[in-house]
Amino acid sequence: MRNSTRYIMSVGELKRKDNSIAFRNENGNFYIPIESTKEIYCLNEVTVNTKLLDFIAKAGITIHFFNYYGHYSGSFYPKEQLISxxxxxxxxxxxxxxxxxxxxxxxxxxxxxxxxxxxxxxxxxxxxxxxxxxxxxxxxxxxxxxxxxxxxxxxxxxxxxxxxxxxxxxxxxxxxxxxxxxxxxxxxxxxxxxxxxxxxxxxxxxxxxxxxxxxxxxxxxxxxxxxxxxxxxxxxxxxxxxxxxxxxxxxxxxxxxxxxxxxxxxxxxxxxxxxxxxxxxxxxxxxxxxxxxxxxxxxxxxxxxxxxxxxxxxxxxxxxxxxxxxxxxxxxxx
Structure with missing residues (x-):
């Protein structure tokens, strides 16, 4: 069961790498284990693409985005299944x-x-x-x-x-x-x-x-x-x-x-x-x-x-x- 929250604090790119999530910045690639991740908080300028979004949607992972001042900008989360x-x-x-x-x-x-x-x-x-x-x-x-x-x-x-x-x-x-x-x-x-x-x-x-x-x-x-x-x-x-x-x-x-x-x-x-x-x-x-x-x-x-x-x-x-x-x-x- 996923119960882990990941925070990204530097500028970089978040992308799919094979069957993992990779964050790339000026210091290289850092891998985020998909099996133990439920939420990702992007606290700096982070680039994503549709390939990644489709991948994390299928994995049930939510991404939250924040602006320069630390204010919440918005979220990407999987298509809602709990609709009534x-x-x-x-x-x-x-x-x-x-x-x-x-x-x-x-x-x-x-x-x-x-x-x-x-x-x-x-x-x-x-x-x-x-x-x-x-x-x-x-x-x-x-x-x-x-x-x-x-x-x-x-x-x-x-x-x-x-x-x-x-x-x-x-x-x-x-x-x-x-x-x-x-x-x-x-x-x-x-x-x-x-x-x-x-x-x-x-x-x-x-x-x-x-x-x-x-x-x-x-x-x-x-x-x-x-x-x-x-x-x-x-x-x-x-x-x-x-x-x-x-x-x-x-x-x-x-x-x-x-x-x-x-x-x-x-x-x-x-x-x-x-x-x-x-x-x-x-x-x-x-x-x-x-x-x-x-x-x-x-x-x-x-x-x-x-x-x-x-x-x-x-x-x-x-x-x-x-x-x-x-x-x-x-x-x-x-």
Missing amino acids: GNLTVKQAKSYLENREVIAKAIVQGIADNIYEVLYHYYKHDKKEVKSTIDWLKEEVFKYLKNENLDIKRILYIEGEIWQRFYSCFKYFLPETFIFNKRVKRPPDNPMNALISFGNSILYSKTVSQIYNTHLNQSISYLHEPSEGRFSLSLDLAEVFKPVIVYKTIFELVNNRKIQVGKHFDKELNYCLLNTAGKKVFVEAIEKRFESVFQHPRLKRKISYKTAIKLDGYKLIKFIMEGKEFRPFSMKEMV
Whole structure:
């Protein structure tokens, strides 16, 4: 069973070589074993051809492409085999009739997981985060129980949750990684660079996990459905950002595994992880994707990566059977 992710960080050409995948750059050919590969992430300028794409499609391999700034550009994945017209119709109907219910559940999941992340620091003598923890517990959790919230108010409280979370960074991160606001395109400082890169990897990982369900990637609930992007992946990725992206960042920064003077390229109006920084970050986030916890309902250990796919199945249960949709929460971990 393939469960391996491969990252390509240099400029080069990806091609089929006999019955293998070969990556060629200025240093020569490097072979990627097809039997143990499920995803390939191209984090630099990589050339491919139709011969390769046909080969990897038959092998069930997905390729994700990123631009110069580390933002997700798109994916090539095999022709969809898990297609359900019935589910797609009901998924669209659920958007029309139950959008707010699903969007609220996602925002509740974001709030739950941010609460758990901040509570960890509160327990380790970072008492300054208490006001945000109390706000989440005493105001946000109660507010989200309101059945009459429209999508604008749901999006407003989501934005406020993230802003309050960002405002806590100064209490447990070194000064060189503090930032004033979230800047995405392009990121303007080391923390924004880390967040953008981590979010892009999480988003593409979620694309791959939803591909293994019958869900339609273009019909979303928290984010507006739009042409040209897999907006459902943005939805399901949200609750995992505090757990996967931000915990990875905090541990790398606080343990000095990522350093401003060593792992970033800074220009006049943007800041990006350099190749060395990307390697450190990729290794850490992949370990987090593959790390496991005891699932209370399944009574077995699962990985964070599997948890993303399970959220897709939970959404299907809601759409098809009306079963309550409760995204992943760190409270489930044992």
